[in-house]
Amino acid sequence: MNDKILIAGNWAIGEAAIRAGCRFYAGYPITPQNELTEYMAENMRRVEGGTFIQAESEIAAVNMVLGASTAGARAMTSSSSPGISLKQEGISALAADELPAVIVNMMRDGPGLGNILPSQGDYFQATRGGGHGDYRTIVLAPASVQELADLTMDAFDLADKYRNPVMILGDGMTGQMMEPVEFGKPRPRRYSEKYILKGAGEGKSKFVRALILDALRMEEHNWKLVRKYRVVEQNEVRFETYKTGNARLIIIAYGIAARIAKGAINRLRDSGMKVGLIRPITLWPFPAQIIRDTAERIDRFLVFEMSTGQMIDDVKLALEGKGHVSFYGRPGGVVPTPAELAKAIVQEYRR
Amino acid sequence: MKKVFSRPKSLKSTPFHYCAGCGHSIIHRVLCEVIDELGIRGITIGVPPAGCAVVAYNYFDVDMLEAPHGRGCAVATGIKRTLPDRIVFSYQGDGDLAAIGTAETFHAANRGENITVIFINNAIYGMTGGQMAPTTLLGQASTTSPPGRNAILDGHPIRMSEILANLEGTVYIERVSVNSAQNILRAKKAVKKAFQCQMDGAGFNMIEVLSQCPTNWKMNAVEACRWVDEVMSKTFPIGVIKDTVKGRKDAD
Amino acid sequence: MVKAHIVIDRELCKECHLCILACKKSLIIATAELNSKGYHPVVRKEAEGCTGCTLCAISCPEVAIEVYRER
Numbered sequence: 090m091n092d093k094i095l096i097a098g099n100w101a102i103g104e105a106a107i108r109a110g111c112r113f114y115a116g117y118p119i120t121p122q123n124e125l126t127e128y129m130a131e132n133m134r135r136v137e138g139g140t141f142i143q144a145e146s147e148i149a150a151v152n153m154v155l156g157a158s159t160a161g162a163r164a165m166t167s168s169s170s171p172g173i174s175l176k177q178e179g180i181s182a183l184a185a186d187e188l189p190a191v192i193v194n195m196m197r198d199g200p201g202l203g204n205i206l207p208s209q210g211d212y213f214q215a216t217r218g219g220g221h222g223d224y225r226t227i228v229l230a231p232a233s234v235q236e237l238a239d240l241t242m243d244a245f246d247l248a249d250k251y252r253n254p255v256m257i258l259g260d261g262m263t264g265q266m267m268e269p270v271e272f273g274k275p276r277p278r279r280y281s282e283k284y285i286l287k288g289a290g291e292g293k294s295k296f297v298r299a300l301i302l303d304a305l306r307m308e309e310h311n312w313k314l315v316r317k318y319r320v321v322e323q324n325e326v327r328f329e330t331y332k333t334g335n336a337r338l339i340i341i342a343y344g345i346a347a348r349i350a351k352g353a354i355n356r357l358r359d360s361g362m363k364v365g366l367i368r369p370i371t372l373w374p375f376p377a378q379i380i381r382d383t384a385e386r387i388d389r390f391l392v393f394e395m396s397t398g399q400m401i402d403d404v405k406l407a408l409e410g411k412g413h414v415s416f417y418g419r420p421g422g423v424v425p426t427p428a429e430l431a432k433a434i435v436q437e438y439r440r
Numbered sequence: 441m442k443k444v445f446s447r448p449k450s451l452k453s454t455p456f457h458y459c460a461g462c463g464h465s466i467i468h469r470v471l472c473e474v475i476d477e478l479g480i481r482g483i484t485i486g487v488p489p490a491g492c493a494v495v496a497y498n499y500f501d502v503d504m505l506e507a508p509h510g511r512g513c514a515v516a517t518g519i520k521r522t523l524p525d526r527i528v529f530s531y532q533g534d535g536d537l538a539a540i541g542t543a544e545t546f547h548a549a550n551r552g553e554n555i556t557v558i559f560i561n562n563a564i565y566g567m568t569g570g571q572m573a574p575t576t577l578l579g580q581a582s583t584t585s586p587p588g589r590n591a592i593l594d595g596h597p598i599r600m601s602e603i604l605a606n607l608e609g610t611v612y613i614e615r616v617s618v619n620s621a622q623n624i625l626r627a628k629k630a631v632k633k634a635f636q637c638q639m640d641g642a643g644f645n646m647i648e649v650l651s652q653c654p655t656n657w658k659m660n661a662v663e664a665c666r667w668v669d670e671v672m673s674k675t676f677p678i679g680v681i682k683d684t685v686k687g688r689k690d691a692d
Numbered sequence: 693m694v695k696a697h698i699v700i701d702r703e704l705c706k707e708c709h710l711c712i713l714a715c716k717k718s719l720i721i722a723t724a725e726l727n728s729k730g731y732h733p734v735v736r737k738e739a740e741g742c743t744g745c746t747l748c749a750i751s752c753p754e755v756a757i758e759v760y761r762e763r
Contacts, residue, residue, distance in 0.1 A: 140522065142521065145543050148511070148514075149511070149547065152508060153521075154518060155511075155514075156487075156515035157518035157519065160485070160518065160519045160523045160526075162522040186506075287485070288523075288526050289481065295503050295504075296497035296503065296504040296506070300495075441695075441762055442763055444746060444760065444761045445757070445759035456754060460706035460753070461706075461753060466753045469755055621746075621748075621750040661709060661710055662710065
């Protein structure tokens with residue numbers, strides 16, 4: 090039976106979250122993700138044990154998620170760029186406390202109030218901590234509404250598996266786009282009771298905290314988190330390669346930029362140019378290995394981002410000096426057409 | 441001989457790190473006595489603050505979750521909405537509740553979250569070394585108001601209990617002190633009533649505790665206790681601020 | 693006359709003297725001795741008169757005082 094429905098990105102995230110067992114959502118209105126908050130308002134109250142709170146701020150929302158997650162709920166909050174800035178302390182706390190949670194960022198342009206158009210200017214914020222301290226957030230970058238749905242469901246599983254915050258890094262365009270989606274079957278939750286605070290009962294009391302005053306014990310905790318992150322790096326890298334087989338130039342792009350890149354690549358392939366795409370799906374852990382491997386036989390890379398250039402740093406780190414990396418970027422909320430990108434690629438290709 | 445006074449069971453035997461005469465020590469014990477008497481140790485979850493009581497989990501033998509500074513009421517909301525049949529309390533100082541956490545406190549109160557807030561008001565920032573608090577009295581010296589709090593430059597001290605009492609969502613708010621045995625017993629009654637409110641599903645309840653801080657007030661414990669009566673309670677009057685316990689509040 | 697006495701844990705005492713303030717019979721006194729934390733712990737006087745009212749124990753922030761009372 091075909092369960093495919095036509096649905097907008099922001100709604101798909103909400104529906105996927107609920108199907109994945111999300112039972113606590115707190116959020117604050119901010120364009121361009123309001124449809125998600127509203128979807129949760131409408132639908133969380135229909136599921137048993139579901140809680141929706143329109144919080145007084147993005148700060149309050151992420152702290153409510155902190156409480157709900159500790160109490161054992163699959164918890165989610167969402168916002169867009171400036172609101173995600175506000176959540177950073179909370180995300181740092183989630184990581185320090187080793188608590189699962191899903192944070193959705195439907196990126197708009199910045200810095201500051203910016204505008205409400207799609208952008209990819211939060212890559213650094215998402216992958217370089219964003220909040221203070223030595224921690225990592227798992228970052229997933231969907232490029233279609235189907236992927237928004239799939240990766241949202243995966244996000245809850247990854248959050249539980251690694252006891253870590255997981256971010257869905259979408260953008261204003263994918264949030265608004267309507268595409269056909271078939272929701273996957275959710276996996277049963279695997280999360281140990283011993284991490285949940287629900288009252289000591291007859292036994293010993295537990296506490297969850299990030300403050301560790303003793304330097305050596307704090308150091309131990311930091312290295313413990315690093316060991317966990319190494320496991321994530323080994324096991325959870327995701328990417329897509331598109332027409333890279335005989336390519337002479339590789340585009341590297343994620344999210345909506347990758348959709349545009351595919352459009353550009355298809356046009357260029359039609360006119361005989363050998364261009365391919367590596368599309369990171371996890372931005373952290375970054376798919377460095379595939380880029381390194383590709384650099385063994387192809388030495389031209391063009392990074393395309395809807396920003397002034399953030400992921401390009403990770404590409405260069407991955408290449409460790411090999412190959413030649415150039416950049417094409419459109420910040421400001423500008424969404425270039427595939428034709429426009431194709432022109433830029435041609436210029437690079439002919440160099 | 442019968443033992444008629446001893447450490448409550450929910451209070452761990454770890455010696456307090458708080459200063460001699462500190463109100464935290466007293467109110468920790470009072471809270472634990474109430475938790476024992478109500479038999480709720482196994483279903484209580486507390487949220488300690490950033491502040492001197494950040495390590496409250498070393499003393500309370502109940503499940504506890506540390507909140508980022510000021511966010512206690514939001515964190516407590518998340519816990520309580522997820523586990524509505526547990527007793528959830530946040531324990532916050534004046535900076536935590538009334539400066540950085542004002543919005544979270546105000547809105548949890550406004551939503552009528554069925555939680556108990558223990559608000560420790562010592563009119564100064566303790567842990568960070570004596571800076572001005574939202575509740576520092578006019579004329580009171582602090583490290584960030586060296587000549588004394590000035591109404592024009594620094595504003596007036598904030599009476600959070602009275603402000604929150606104006607919100608429909610709050611049902612029971614009382615201000616108490618712990619500077620004498622008699623006041624401690626009254627404080628215990630108030631705390632017990634607050635937890636009972638929560639057990640009855642009545643709504644947001646708060647106990648504001650005027651708490652002596654000998655170290656940052658630059659007095660000894662006896663003088664600090666006297667200062668609460670003679671000076672502090674003139675700005676922060678002791679007593680019931682609001683009591684409209686209505687009965688069970690539905691989650692919808 | 694009710695027979696009662698208190699037991700003070702000298703290691704917990706931080707010499708805040710709130711118990712001395714609380715005792716209506718002046719049965720607790722300061723000392724010049726030192727505990728291992730560097731405080732001069734208070735002691736109960738070797739005298740009659742304690743009624744086991746528990747005001748000292750209630751006032752003690754450190755929970756350093758236990759009170760025993762005859763039935």
